[in-house]
Amino acid sequence: MRMRTSLRERRRQVIYVVPNLLTTGNLFCGLYAIMAVFGANYMKAAIAILVALVFDMLDGQSARWTKTTSQFGIEYDSLADLVSFGVAPGMLIYSWALSSYGLVGLAVVFAFVGCGALRLARYNVLAATADNRHFMGLPIPAAAATIASLMLLDHHILRLGREVKPVLILIVTFVLAFLMVSTIKYTKFKGMKLRAGEGFMYLVWGVIGVMLIVAAIAALARISQAEPEMLISIALFVLFAAYALSGVVMLAVNLMRRTARRSLEPERPSPFPSPHGGEDR
DSSP states (O other): HEEEEEHHHHHHHHHHHHHHHHHHHHHHHHHHHHHHTTTTTHHHHHHHHHHHHHHHHHHHHHHHHHTTOHHHHHHHHHHHIIIIIIIIIHHHIIIIIIIIGGGHHHHHHHHHHHHHHHHHHHHTTTTTSSOOSSSEEEEEEHHHHHHHHHHHHIHHHHIOOOOOHHHHHHHHHHHHHHHSOOOOEOGGGGGGOTTTTTTHHHHHHHHHHHOOOOOHHHHHHHHTOOOOHHHHHHHHHHHHHHHOOOHHHHHHHHHHHHHHHHHSOOOOEEEEEEEESOOOO
């Protein structure tokens, strides 16, 4: 019995270590991105931020699958996220596009990093009572991935000039900072509940969708004689930008639906008699 108990405890400790190792990978990618920015290797910095996003997704999923979610893991994950998705993208923004603007560029970077830190703090405080279907505000990894994918898109395709790039990055950064601290709801894909038997079908459709996307990228690369990296950068930016805008779009749709419902509701008769007596004419 003692041998079995000790084996179970060891397995439990190993399972508990796995999510934290993935979080450490996230933190390492953030540190690598910062060092790449120091060397003006913006491509490597952007790719490291996107790899950190993969580690961030895996550590949360592994903790839920192994049922080893803990307060320590939540706090450690938030600290790693602040480095990888707050400080690293902020430094990338400043060195890549805003370094010539001095204090103005620094203020823009601080707005992004500060709002990201506030977003993480609010998430930790409300984690126990938060809606399992939606995030409140844009998650900081999605905001950082939008910045990183925009940098890749500019490197391969846009090639923005010195006059256009700072203005565009300033607008995008402020919009992302506002969305992070807003109360706009964003879908949690992990909170989607599927009925019995639906999981396998969603998996099949997901595999088919990935295959179609890869085939489309390969076909476009052959037709346009473009490099696959260019098409991948377009796909990544469209994906993350669409998610960042999805909350705003859904908010506008819900407001339009409420307005339409109110306009279609019949007017209720007044409970008070008309001051002129009899019926209103």
